[in-house]
Amino acid sequence: MTDGDPGHQHPLIRLEAAASEQGRIYQSAHDQIIHETVLPEAALRPVTEVAAPPRLVNLPRHTRTFVGRGEELAALEAALQGGGEVVVAAVHGLGGVGKSTLAAHYALTQATGRHPAKGKAGDALNPVWWINADSGQEVQTGLASLAAALQPELATALPLKALAERATAWLAAHQGWLLVLDNVVDVADVRPLLERTLTGQVLVTSRLSEGWHRLDVQVLRLDVLSEGEALDLLARIAAPGLSHDGLLEGAVELVRELGCLPLAIEQAGAYLHQTRLTPRAYLELLRAQPAVMYDRAARGADAERTIARIWRLTLDHLAAVPLTGRLLRILAWYGAEPIPRTLLAGLDIPAQDVHHAVGELAAYNMINLDTEHITVHRLVQAVARTPDPGDPHRQAADIDTARDQATTLLFATVPETGRDPADWPTWRTLLPHITALTDHASPDTDSTTTAVLLNNTGLFLSDQGAITRAIGCLERASTAFERVLGADHPATLTSHDNLAGAYWAAGDLGRAIPLYEDTLAACEPVLGPDHPSTLTSLNNLAGAHQMVGDLERAIPLYQDTLATCEQVLGPDHPSTLTSRNNLAYAYQMAGDLNRAIPLHKATLADRERVLRADHPDILQSRNNLAGAYRMAGNLGQAIPLFEATLADRERVLGADHPHTLTSRNNLAGAYEAAGDLGRAIPLYLGTLAACERVLGPDHPDTLSSRNSLAYAYQMAGDLGQAIPLLEATLADRERVLGADHPDTLQSRNNLAHAYASAGDLGRAIPLYQDTLAACERVLSADHPETLIFRSNLASAYVSAGDLGRAIPLFRAILADSERILGADHPATLTSRSNLAYAYQMVGDLSRAIPLHEATLADRERVLGADHPETLSSRNNLAYTYASAGDLRRATSLYEAALAGCERVLGVDHPLTRTVRGSLAALR
DSSP states (O other): OOTTOTTSOOHHHHHHHTOOTTOEEEEEEETTEEEEEEEOGGGGSOGGGOOOOTTOBOOOOOOSOOOOOHHHHHHHHHHHOOSSSOEEEEEEOSTTSSHHHHHHHHHHHHHHTEETTTTEEOOOOSOEEEEEOSSHHHHHHHHHHHHHHHOGGGTTTSOHHHHHHHHHHHHHHOOSOEEEEEEESOHHHHHHHHTSOOOSEEEEEESOOSSOTTSOEEEEEOOOOOHHHHHHHHHHHHSTTOOGGGSOTTHHHHHHHTTTOHHHHHHHHHHHHHHTOOHHHHHHHHHHOHHHHTTOOOTTSOGGGSHHHHHHHHHHHTTTSTHHHHHHHHHTTSOSSOEEGGGGGGSSSOHHHHHHHHHHHHHTTSSEEOSSEEEOOHHHHHHHTSOOTTOTTOOHHHHHHHHHHHHHHHHHHSOSOSOOGGGHHHHHHHHHHHHHHHHHSOGGGOOHHHHHHHHHHHHHHHHTTOHHHHHHHHHHHHHHHHHHHOTTSHHHHHHHHHHHHHHHHTTOHHHHHHHHHHHHHHHHHHHOTTSHHHHHHHHHHHHHHHHTTOHHHHHHHHHHHHHHHHHHTOTTSHHHHHHHHHHHHHHHHTTOHHHHHHHHHHHHHHHHHHSOTTOHHHHHHHHHHHHHHHHTTOHHHHHHHHHHHHHHHHHHTOTTSHHHHHHHHHHHHHHHHTTOHHHHHHHHHHHHHHHHHHTOTTSHHHHHHHHHHHHHHHHTTOHHHHHHHHHHHHHHHHHHTOTTSHHHHHHHHHHHHHHHHTTOHHHHHHHHHHHHHHHHHHTOTTSHHHHHHHHHHHHHHHHTTOHHHHHHHHHHHHHHHHHHTOTTSHHHHHHHHHHHHHHHHTTOHHHHHHHHHHHHHHHHHHTOTTSHHHHHHHHHHHHHHHHTTOHHHHHHHHHHHHHHHHHHTOTTSHHHHHHHHHHHHHO
16 A cells, blocks of 8 residues: 555544544644644535635745746756646756756746746746745645645644645645755755655755755756856845856956856855945955955845855765765866866775765765766865864864975875976876865975976976966976975975976076076086086076076087086987987087087987987987088988888887978978978978877977978978968967067068068068167077078168169178178178178179179088079079179079089979079070
8 A cells, every 4th residue: 555545544534534514633642632623514514625715825935036047947847747747947056156046046937837947938847835844843844734724624633744744745646846855955855745646836946956866857967057048146135136257357357266156156246236346356265265255245145154154064964974075175276177087096995985985075066977077166176275173173273284285195196207208198187176275275384295296297388388377386486495495405406407497498597597597507516516416507508598598608508518417427328318419409500510419429329339229319310410411411321211210100109209290391491492392391290190190289399380381381482371471480489478579589580481482572671670679689699590680681672673682781791790790690690691682682793793703612511502592692603694694603503503513402493493594594
């Protein structure tokens, strides 16, 4: 026999079975005193004969403004549609997310017949009854109130339990009603009612997401408002009559800070309306005094319905699982993004206890949970990490402990370095949580663990091209190391060195070099001049000087570093070999290929002998040697070596490793130098696509790859593709790296060159002028890049026919090149060639010819007879002889140049075709 069977002996049924014409007598015993109530016959007629009074509605007076939620209302109505048997829907979600407000709004539409899903009027439900259901006693009281509303004569005649039973019986006998059970805390409190055979609609609201599976309940999760809805709600409360567009600035930032949680928006809006503060001012108060603001309600608002107090009640319900509070405080220090559950594996707590605790938190919607991740609303986190002496769940000491545990768990989970692409997904998953932790924790609380975590994060970000964020992490790490360990501790000195490296990567050599110098000066007395860290600082300082073009300081420092490494570590130590590689590259940058190439060869041979086969350092040496060959114009050796290095890196490191992408870009550049744009451009395109996919569209290497592709298009004469790509690259570099970064200045120069190639000197010359001014300010007037930019501007003047400005500028450039780089540097020889060409353009062949002759002789001596620049000089001199009418010498020189071009560059190289055309025209 079921609960709904008429044979079940409820007290109320027994009374009806004993009916007489004289009325009913009900006796109740309490404390041995007998009370007798005589009821009229009509009062206890069968419930099937009791009709609900018209518009029997007891909804709470919801003063909270309702916005949006169209989809949620439609889903709720769809879930509650049905006939005959009861239809039950449970709306669950975080405390303050608006479950009760949604339920009240839905109930009102049903009471008035305005159905939101149908968009039109319909039959109204009656009664529509609201019960506060946070305990079994409250459910019984609410049902009893319904019975009394249906039959007022019973209000004082029957005890509470009997009234509740009569209401339940009435609900089972009638259709077309809606019962709202608001704020169910324990499913057991409403299970007896829901398991009865009812025939209407029941809407449950609860923070519980679990426990409904044993009941025939459709479960709907309510999330926060959309940003637009949150702004509308804030505007309606804070500034009635204004749209959210009319709110003062800071509104968007405020609703984002509040996570679009309706209760928090209402709380803030009411406070703004009362105090006439702006959203920006409220946000500042919230960040400065979170404990006060999260618990402060405006006058007239329900002081018990602040977000802090609501969530305290939830944690009170979870008191039987003490670990829940501890875990929530730890999770509060992380970001609002999904948190890997593996982070919690480092706790000194049995795994089954951790799983149980997070399950309980999820059941009460304090967190969201799936098999791999935990997500916590940002406002729950903000409250949970804000101390409040009056809240046992938010004691300051417990929150500090949670912060330290959150730091330790992150430190234990992040990879040791950020260099291996296999570790990048882990880094990228954890990075938002590292950022959130350090944003919310005061630097004064940083420990050694925090400092190491920040240092490693800064190095990862630097490698990823996020230089500004990297500098922030490394600056804070250096400060923490110095405060905790002291200024002279080796870890502190290493952190200073890393910070200087980030300044270097940002192009800020004005801060990098002094910091390198200070670190080196501190390392020598503390660690000794021969300590590996001292040698590293010495090497880094040399690299910084090289970066600013000061090779006169860089090369001696590299030489000293190498000598010390060979003496202290031995000639075959990996650090010694790295030092030798760096010195060889410095020689290469100085144009001293006669020393660079042999040193690159020796370093490669030693690395092949000392290191295991396919070691990344061996592949690096091969790449560098190939680059030196390319600079020497020996493409016959450079290209095969680049091809072999790329194949090895793809096999050893993988196709998507950053070093592999570098090799691919370098090979494309070698093809371009050889005039083989048919192979260069597709390789550049593939490299750029891989960089965007692997490194991201804003990584410096991706931007460099885009710049290289644009230049290749320009060399192919396809300015229609080159110029838009150069413009986009410049805009991205300005946004990502800053307007004064050396790479940005290079982009500006390249775009100006493309404009000049297109004949648009009106845009090219001002851009060259602006770039040169920035370069002189940022890099110095004597930097090699500055000399190049100055030369490009002079060439633009030549193209514009303004030789009055071009020739003096070329003369100054040549003098500076000889002084800074030396008379034999390739860039100096280029400057000499440019000046000769300018003289030629004004018809001053008496100066042009000797200068061309001297340039050719020097290039043959310094670069070799077959270097592409030597071949170009030979062509230029032949053209000048032809201009002077000396056809015999011009023809002879053209023939020699053509033979060299065909032999070295190939018959289809642009220079080969130019020489061939000139010779044909001469004949």
